[in-house]
Amino acid sequence: MATIIDGKKISTDIKSEIKAQVDELKSKGKRAPHLAIIIVGDDGASHTYVGGKVKACAAVGFEYTLMQFAESISEEKLLKHVHNLNTDEDIDGFIVQLPLPPHISVDKVTESISSEKDVDGFVNENFGSITSDHAKLMPATPFGVMELLKRYEIETEGKNCVIVGASRLVGAPLALMLSKEGNATVTLCNKYTKDLANHTRQADILVSAVGLPGLITKDMVQKGAVVIDVGTTRVEDATKKTGFRLSGDVDYANVEPIASYITPVPGGVGPMTIASLMINTLQAAKKNLL
Template sequence: MQLLDGKALSAKIEKTVADEVKILKSKTGSVPGLAVILVGQDPASAAYVSMKKKACDRVGFYSVTHEMPEDISQDAIEKTITMMNDNPNIDGILIQLPLPSQIDTTKILELVNPSKDVDGFHPYNVGRLTTGLEGFVPCTPLGVMELLDEYNIDVKGKNCVVVGASNIVGKPMASLLLNANATVEICHIFTDDLKRHTLNADMIFVGAGVINLIKDDMVKDGAVIIDIGINRADNGKLVGDVDFEKVSKKCSYITPVPGGVGPMTIAMLLSNTLKAAQAHADERE
């Protein structure tokens, strides 16, 4: 069994991004700019935003966080997004999800300019991903594909089971795998007999938010396990959706939690924002 080390690869990607930022700055005088909207006091969301801010600082991005109260109005968020769409110093706009119940999340995501949609959630970019065209891809599944590529793990022709069908992870993960010529099956909360599906899988990608959902008797020998889940156990420890201790004895490759997919998500956010900045710089020339 070999660990897929997202921490090491993300550091490598950060170094590349930082070098590209210096080149962009010397050519255009500007650096990539990322704006984040954070609503409310959710500790997990605040922690993610803090990590993203630190990553931006490390690679030389300009970044700004718009912190808004839990009871913010739809109109107030929309005005902020419109302002950021019009701001030439902002190349990427990130809406930290989830948003409070009074906010129409779909409308908010659709308001972001697709050329600044570095999270890949706008229907324009979702459509381009589904049809195999160039665009912004959600950071977590994109990070998974980078990790597989780093370890020369080819998905072509492999039986891949994606557990979880969210718009943020499961669906785009399935699209990326399909685009890379894998045979893809999506399982979710209404799937009957999950084990029957996972036992046939060459590769399992799980992001369901359920501790120990994937057990060793659900995995065939030599399978590749990508654990996208992140949960806090009763003892306060961060764990994934896979029973790591037992499953790791059967599989060929596995991502640890933490240190696997998590760091790759932030690395891909930096990569997407750099890509947006480079495209915007080309347009201005």
């Protein structure tokens, strides 16, 4: 039976560590770190995620500003709000919650965010710094995965790590982190990869970040592998009060008995994304406060 990697517990530990640092800053007469969050439209999942981030800010003692805009906001107006946050000295970091409406360019908005306030770690300057010896603000979800591996003392050096899903948000930056910081041998698979199972069966550490429930089956995982499930998909479920349940990419019930470590969905990587956002915000704030 696998050891369950409890992202909820680790994220709670991290938030306690951050709160202690915030309390120390305040004891020295400094203000608390301040995070701003922009959300556009009425996407239910987005509002749920933002609610989790607001709750985390309260837990660690951060100030926060929530900016909600109608789906009809123009790209020009949204960019103006981003510019204002870039220049506001009282705001240490901010995020623009995705997805955005179709008439707004995600790339244009993302790249207009100051790299020093980009606590999601999305902009090119921060992304590129992963390969340097002076990494800046790291992409939040991959950073969370790396933190889970560290805190569970899972060795990455010299290990075969296979990542399924090559997105710029998770797969691509995580591959760089595992290679640079983790000294692992990394295989990055995408939708064009032939015979995916042949690759995943070679993995000492297998990460799936696709968003396809049940993609990773028992026959695709070698015995004793560490399995990290980043995929989170809402699946209709009439037995739930909400009408849906969250499902990962991994066939958990059948893979868990043969894995050495495994993350559940929910409660695995998800809470770590918010914890990483808090870490990045504190890091950004320290440049202004110390």
